[in-house]
Amino acid sequence: LPPGEREEGWALLCCATPLCDLEIQSSLVQDPRMLPDLVPEERSSEVAGVEHLGGDLWRLRLELDRLLEFYAGQYVQLGVPGTEDDWRAYSISSPPSRQPVAEFVAKRIEGGRFSGQIDRLEAGTPMRVRGPYGIGYLRAGDDPVLLVAGGSGIAPILSILEHAAESGDRREFRFFFGARIPEEVVLAAEIDAIGRRLPGLEFLPAVEHPGDSGWEGDTGRVTKAIQRHLHDASPYDVYLCGNPPMCDSASLLLEAKGVREGRIFFDRFFAAV
Numbered sequence: 001l002p003p004g005e006r007e008e009g010w011a012l013l014c015c016a017t018p019l020c021d022l023e024i025q026s027s028l029v030q031d032p033r034m035l036p037d038l039v040p041e042e043r044s045s046e047v048a049g050v051e052h053l054g055g056d057l058w059r060l061r062l063e064l065d066r067l068l069e070f071y072a073g074q075y076v077q078l079g080v081p082g083t084e085d086d087w088r089a090y091s092i093s094s095p096p097s098r099q100p101v102a103e104f105v106a107k108r109i110e111g112g113r114f115s116g117q118i119d120r121l122e123a124g125t126p127m128r129v130r131g132p133y134g135i136g137y138l139r140a141g142d143d144p145v146l147l148v149a150g151g152s153g154i155a156p157i158l159s160i161l162e163h164a165a166e167s168g169d170r171r172e173f174r175f176f177f178g179a180r181i182p183e184e185v186v187l188a189a190e191i192d193a194i195g196r197r198l199p200g201l202e203f204l205p206a207v208e209h210p211g212d213s214g215w216e217g218d219t220g221r222v223t224k225a226i227q228r229h230l231h232d233a234s235p236y237d238v239y240l241c242g243n244p245p246m247c248d249s250a251s252l253l254l255e256a257k258g259v260r261e262g263r264i265f266f267d268r269f270f271a272a273v
């Protein structure tokens with residue numbers, strides 16, 4: 001949370017610990033397609049593997065001691081190894097059916113307490129998992145689906161697409177993905193593989209800094225690609241995932257393109273500190 005907003009009295013409840021009983025009033029409009037809340041639980045897990053995907057993106061694979069009920073697109077809190085009570089939010093990138101394995105796509109932040117050590121995590125390292133949380137999961141329906149993600153925001157979208165493919169979802173899925181550099185589009189092969197089982201899937205990656213890589217796809221920010229390829233957002237259910245500025249600018253653009261009220265679903269990737 002920027003210091004200015006903190007001074008104005010704003011707080012991120014997802015990162016806050018209540019010190020006494022609270023009464024909370026929500027101004028959220030109830031979405032009739034929300035699924036029943038799942039009560040967060042804690043699980044033990046072990047690191048099953050870590051893989052460098054490209055650029056700053058890493059895949060973390062955990063093996064859970066017991067199954068965790070979650071909806072594709074939700075996130076959990078992972079205990080920072082070596083700490084008692086320091087947690088970081090990460091979206092599960094694998095579908096629920098892949099358990100006991102749960103996968104994550106993490107952006108490595110130099111000096112980050114959790115992600116800064118991801119390249120050194122050894123197989124067998126214990127890790128606490130707490131969740132699930134979040135409302136950015138796929139709603140049922142017949143309307144086409146628009147997915148917009150930047151960088152590690154691809155994590156919940158992968159879970160959603162895998163789950164949709166497994167359940168034989170017949171909707172149209174248009175996926176706009178923004179990467180900083182071409183190496184971060186490395187998951188394209190996995191998305192193509194999902195597309196063979198999800199016939200309605202169209203993948204539209206855009207690269208902000210193509211350099212001299214020979215990248216032939218869209219360039220610039222993901223919003224530029226949306227501006228170019230999407231003329232009317234009114235038919236779509238929209239799922240956004242990534243850092244708050246990306247989510248905000250994509251929301252504004254999609255509103256200008258006619259997306260209906262209550263049709264944008266997301267969990268913003270706030271920094272924990």
Ligand SMILES: Cc1cc2nc3c(=O)[nH]c(=O)nc-3n(C[C@H](O)[C@H](O)[C@H](O)COP(=O)(O)OP(=O)(O)OC[C@H]3O[C@@H](n4cnc5c(N)ncnc54)[C@H](O)[C@@H]3O)c2cc1C
Nearest residue numbers: 089090091106107112113114115152155269270271272273
């Ligand atoms: C609901 C939710 C889901 C999330 N899912 C994912 C996910 O699937 N993959 C993922 O990579 N991240 C995800 N995040 C973001 C992740 O939780 C934060 O980036 C977290 O702070 C990283 O912890 P860290 O210990 O590595 O860095 P910290 O020690 O928390 O931060 C170190 C420094 O880096 C800054 N910082 C933190 N995050 C970022 C960032 N993303 N970009 C630039 N600077 C940053 C901090 O302000 C701080 O100065 C999610 C966040 C939320 C709220």
